[in-house]
Amino acid sequence: MNINTTKVISLLFFVFSAFYLYTAYNIQVFSFDENAPFNAKTFPIYLGYAGMFFSGLKIILPEPNTIKINHKYLEYKKTAILVIIALIYGATILKVGYFLTTSLFLAFSYYALGERRWYLIFALSFPFVGAFMYLLHGVLEIYLRDPFLKTIGVMG
Amino acid sequence: MTEGILIGLKTALTFQNILMVMVGCFFGTIIGMLPGLGPMTAIALMIPITYGFEPATGLILMAGVYYGAVFGGSTSSILLNAPGVPGTVATSFDGYPMAQQGKAGKALAIAAWSSFAGGTLATFYLLFLAPSLSKVSLSFRSPDYFALMLLGLTAIAAFSSKGQFLKAMMMVVLGLMLASVGQDSLSDITRFTFNNMNLTDGISFVLVVMATFAMSEALTIILKRNDPSAVAKQVSLTELGSIKINKEETGQMLKTIPRNSIIGFIIGVLPGAGATIASFLAYGMERNFVSDKEKEKFGKGSVHGLAAPETANNAACSGAFVPLLTLGIPGSGTTAVMLGALLGFGIQPGPRLYITNPEIFWSVIMSMYIGMVILLILNLPLIPYIARILAVPKNFLIPLILFFSITGIYVMSFNNFDIYLMIGIAVIATFMRLYDFPMPPLILAFVLGGLMEENLRRSLLLSNGSWEFLWDRPLTASILTVTVLIVIWHIYKTLKANRTKSY
Numbered sequence: 001m002n003i004n005t006t007k008v009i010s011l012l013f014f015v016f017s018a019f020y021l022y023t024a025y026n027i028q029v030f031s032f033d034e035n036a037p038f039n040a041k042t043f044p045i046y047l048g049y050a051g052m053f054f055s056g057l058k059i060i061l062p063e064p065n066t067i068k069i070n071h072k073y074l075e076y077k078k079t080a081i082l083v084i085i086a087l088i089y090g091a092t093i094l095k096v097g098y099f100l101t102t103s104l105f106l107a108f109s110y111y112a113l114g115e116r117r118w119y120l121i122f123a124l125s126f127p128f129v130g131a132f133m134y135l136l137h138g139v140l141e142i143y144l145r146d147p148f149l150k151t152i153g154v155m156g
Numbered sequence: 157m158t159e160g161i162l163i164g165l166k167t168a169l170t171f172q173n174i175l176m177v178m179v180g181c182f183f184g185t186i187i188g189m190l191p192g193l194g195p196m197t198a199i200a201l202m203i204p205i206t207y208g209f210e211p212a213t214g215l216i217l218m219a220g221v222y223y224g225a226v227f228g229g230s231t232s233s234i235l236l237n238a239p240g241v242p243g244t245v246a247t248s249f250d251g252y253p254m255a256q257q258g259k260a261g262k263a264l265a266i267a268a269w270s271s272f273a274g275g276t277l278a279t280f281y282l283l284f285l286a287p288s289l290s291k292v293s294l295s296f297r298s299p300d301y302f303a304l305m306l307l308g309l310t311a312i313a314a315f316s317s318k319g320q321f322l323k324a325m326m327m328v329v330l331g332l333m334l335a336s337v338g339q340d341s342l343s344d345i346t347r348f349t350f351n352n353m354n355l356t357d358g359i360s361f362v363l364v365v366m367a368t369f370a371m372s373e374a375l376t377i378i379l380k381r382n383d384p385s386a387v388a389k390q391v392s393l394t395e396l397g398s399i400k401i402n403k404e405e406t407g408q409m410l411k412t413i414p415r416n417s418i419i420g421f422i423i424g425v426l427p428g429a430g431a432t433i434a435s436f437l438a439y440g441m442e443r444n445f446v447s448d449k450e451k452e453k454f455g456k457g458s459v460h461g462l463a464a465p466e467t468a469n470n471a472a473c474s475g476a477f478v479p480l481l482t483l484g485i486p487g488s489g490t491t492a493v494m495l496g497a498l499l500g501f502g503i504q505p506g507p508r509l510y511i512t513n514p515e516i517f518w519s520v521i522m523s524m525y526i527g528m529v530i531l532l533i534l535n536l537p538l539i540p541y542i543a544r545i546l547a548v549p550k551n552f553l554i555p556l557i558l559f560f561s562i563t564g565i566y567v568m569s570f571n572n573f574d575i576y577l578m579i580g581i582a583v584i585a586t587f588m589r590l591y592d593f594p595m596p597p598l599i600l601a602f603v604l605g606g607l608m609e610e611n612l613r614r615s616l617l618l619s620n621g622s623w624e625f626l627w628d629r630p631l632t633a634s635i636l637t638v639t640v641l642i643v644i645w646h647i648y649k650t651l652k653a654n655r656t657k658s659y
Contacts, residue, residue, distance in 0.1 A: 006323070006591050013326055020333055020348075027347050037621030040340035040347060043609040047336065051329040058322045061651065067591055073383040079375050083583060086558060090575035093566065102559065109555035113378070124552060132563075142567055 006067065010058040017055060021048025081112045097146030103129045161283070164518020168526060173216050173519065176209075177527045180220020181534060187221070188228025188244075195225035199494060211501040212516045216523040218494050219477075223275065223527045226431060226473055230267040230466055235260060236557065237373050243431030243469040245369070245596050246439040250454065250461035257457055261399040265536065266459060267466045269401070270413060272532040274467030277417035278424070278474035279524045298614035299625040303635035305608045310642045312436045313597045321646035324597045327588075331598035334359055335605025342613065354573040363574055364602050366561040367581035368595045374557040375586040377550060399536070405459050412442060412463040420468030424475020431469040431476070432603060436596065438468030474524060481509055481517055 024044035033039040089105040106125040115121055136142045149155040167173060180202075188195065199218050206214030229244035234251035247267060254263040296304075313324035337348045338358025349355040401409070416438040423434035442464035443454050454461045480494065503509070509517050565574050585595060619625040627633040 009588065009591060009593070010326070013330070017329070017333075023348060027345065029345060030343060033343060036617075037619075038613045038616040040343050040345040042616075043612060044333075044336050044347060047329060047332050051326070051333065054322055054325045054329060057647070058326065061322070069590060070383070074379050075381045076379070078381070079379045079586075082375065082378060082554075082558070083579060086562065086579050087576070089562065090572045090579065093575070094570075094572055098566075102563070105562075106555050106559055109558065110551055113551040113554060115549075115551040120552075124556075136567060144567070145570065 004063075004067075005069075006063070007059055010055045014052055014055040014059060017048055017051025020051065021045065024048050078112060082109060085109055085112065094145070095147065097148040097150070098144045099129055099133055099146055100148045102133075160514040160518045161522070163514050164520075164522040167212050167515045167519035168216065168522035172209075173213055173523060174526065176213055176217040177220045177523050178530055180217045180222075181224040181227075181527055181530045184221035184224020184226075185228035185231075185531070185534065186224075188225030189231045195222045195229075199497075206497060211498070211503055211513075212519045214497065214501065215494070215516060215520050218497060219520055219523060220527050220530075222494075223470070223473060223524070223531060226469055227268075227271050227531050230271065231264060234263045234267060237369075243435050243472070244465075245432070245599060246435040246465035247462065247469070249439060249465075249596075250456070250458045253455065254457035254462065259397045259457065261397045262401065262405075263457075263462060265399040265401055266405065266409065266462050268532060268536050270409060270463040270466035271470045272528050273409075273413045274417045274420060275470035275474060275528045275531075276525060277414065278421040278471035279521065279528065281417075281421045281471075282474045282478060282521055282524070296631075297629070298611040298618070299629060299632040300635065302608060302611040302615055303626070303632045303639065305604050305611070307635050307639045307642075308433045308437065309597065309601055309604065310639045311440050312600050314440065314642050314646050320592055320594070321650050323593050327593055327595065327598040328601040331601025332605045332608070334364060334598075335602045336609070341606060341610060352573075354571060354577075359577065359602075360565070360568060360574065361603060362568060363565050363578050364581065365599060366564055367578045368585040368598060370557055370561045371578065371582035372585035372589060372595070374554045374561075375582060376589055378554055379586065379590070381550070408459045409463045411445075412460050413467045415445065416442065416464045416467040417471040420471030421475040423468070424472030425478045431472040432600060434472035434475075435465035435469040436600060438464040470528075477520065477524075481520070 021044075024041050024047070027041040027044065029039045029041060085105060085108050089101055093101045103125045106129065107121050110121045110124065133144060137144050146155050168177075183202075184195065199221050202218055202221055206217055209217070226243055230247045230251065233244040233248035234255050237248050237252040251263045251267060254260070309328050310325075313321060313328050333348075335358070337355055339346055339356060346356055419438050419441060420431075420434040423437060424431065439461060442460050443451055446458075446460050450458060450460055503513060503516065562575055562578070565578050566572075568574070589595065615625045616623075619628075625632065626636055
């Protein structure tokens with residue numbers, strides 16, 4: 001049996017399904033529902049077994065390794081930076097507010113991807129987000145909490 | 157019926173209602189084009205506005221938004237491989253490869269004509285068959301729905317897996333598992349939330365779609381930026397190409413459209429099925445209708461592969477109105493939102509709607525046809541401008557896709573937990589896509605998860621826990637037999653192919 005990344009992913013999925021199944025068995029149902037033909041844990045239990053069945057088949061059935069990925073061409077660094085910027089965005093949006101965090105998220109993302117024209121970085125972040133925010137907040141009346149704009153007196 | 161049609165036509169052709177169809181179609185197209193903002197969001201935003209109008213006008217406006225969003229959704233599927241609407245996921249299978257070959261204009265034109273033809277044909281079916289079709293969908297029971305959903309999931313796994321059936325089935329199970337997170341619909345018992353309050357209501361469908369398609373697509377483009385094969389594909393994307401469809405392609409479409417409009421319409425009529433299953437099923441069925449030579453082109457920019465789901469998803473939109481207007485049962489998530497709006501108007505949809513409120517029933521049907529014409533007039537001339545999105549450099553396009561995805565999620569819940577969850581799912585999806593794990597089966601399974609559990613629950617409770625319901629009714633047994641045959645055939649094919657490759 002060849003060990004390749006697909007089989008490793010299938011093995012991880014098998015373990016995940018086993019954990020899901022274990023959690024499904026531990027779902028607390030009402031006592032009067034315990035012996036009912038169908039309760040809150042019935043469907044998840046079937047799903048756990050189905051996951052183990054299909055991933056188990058994938059692990060044990062012979063399969064030639066047909067997926068060739070050349071890792072030296074993959075941009076792991078830039079992708080990771082984008083993910084980190086998005087995580088920081090998630091961590092700050094409630095405290096700082098939509099306008100500033102979203103504008104900075106866009107500006108840093110453009111920069112991280114190699115853009116160096118500052119006028120374009122600026123135009124497609126701060127004014128762009130401002131216009132979009134006006135559409136959401138002003139026209140469609142979707143309330144956007146923004147402590148930063150409130151502090152500087154732009155938003156009531 | 158003739159009297160009803162005339163009343164409907166009179167109502168639909170008033171200046172205000174034609175204007176509403178136009179506004180709805182335009183607004184819907186723009187919303188549908190933006191990855192993540194689908195018809196449900198668009199209609200939900202429209203509900204407060206519609207309460208200012210007559211019920212017929214309000215419903216006409218929402219129907220226009222619905223059609224426009226499905227129509228516009230195909231644009232982002234083709235140009236960005238980022239479907240904002242689940243009904244247009246199958247469109248990306250051949251639409252995106254066609255765009256990568258420099259035929260983006262042609263792909264958009266094929267999608268526009270197929271949508272128009274599918275929607276128009278289905279409107280005629282709806283016009284003549286609505287009363288009798290409601291009886292057909294009434295005869296479906298829980299075991300039949302459960303079996304039909306199993307068939308839908310197996311079919312999508314079989315047809316979208318490119319020979320990797322087991323991988324696709326794993327994604328189906330993963331989608332169903334994700335759908336099981338949150339409160340159980342009947343007992344309200346929380347499942348798989350690990351005491352996290354943010355998961356009590358379950359994971360939002362929009363979040364999963366945005367994470368596995370828009371965001372993961374954006375991350376994959378960056379990840380493969382220096383990959384020589386990927387770079388070659390991206391360069392060809394900057395060429396729009398002609399929007400003219402040649403004779404051979406027209407001939408192919410003329411064969412594909414009628415049969416898929418019927419498939420789409422029938423699936424749309426079945427409550428719970430809707431445009432998503434219709435488009436996937438049409439894609440799979442079409443592959444079986446065409447010659448072996450054409451079959452090879454599927455997934456690489458086939459005209460049949462693009463026209464089939466586009467025809468079916470628009471036909472299903474018309475079909476979805478049958479159970480909504482005649483039974484009061486929504487045929488899809490979007491028509492469920494519309495049901496809520498109708499109830500808000502004080503109208504109870506049901507078998508007597510077209511007797512008590514003929515102007516509503518028939519004017520909506522009539523305005524659908526008008527909507528189709530307006531959409532075609534609106535979309536075809538705008539194709540060259542819409543396709544300009546391709547010219548936006550990746551340095552700007554990728555952050556903007558991320559921005560629309562994250563904003564789409566944030567404005568739904570104003571909760572940063574959803575942003576973290578979305579990033580987590582997107583990172584896992586990006587990694588799995590790298591190893592050819594298909595995402596469409598996961599999405600369909602996620603949409604159907606709740607409904608599937610509900611129908612299995614009803615079937616098992618009605619049969620006192622016995623599994624006999626699976627073969628008690630000939631209809632259930634037939635659907636399940638087809639499902640089992642698909643599973644066995646594909647596992648056999650996978651084994652055979654692997655053996656051949658090993659030698």
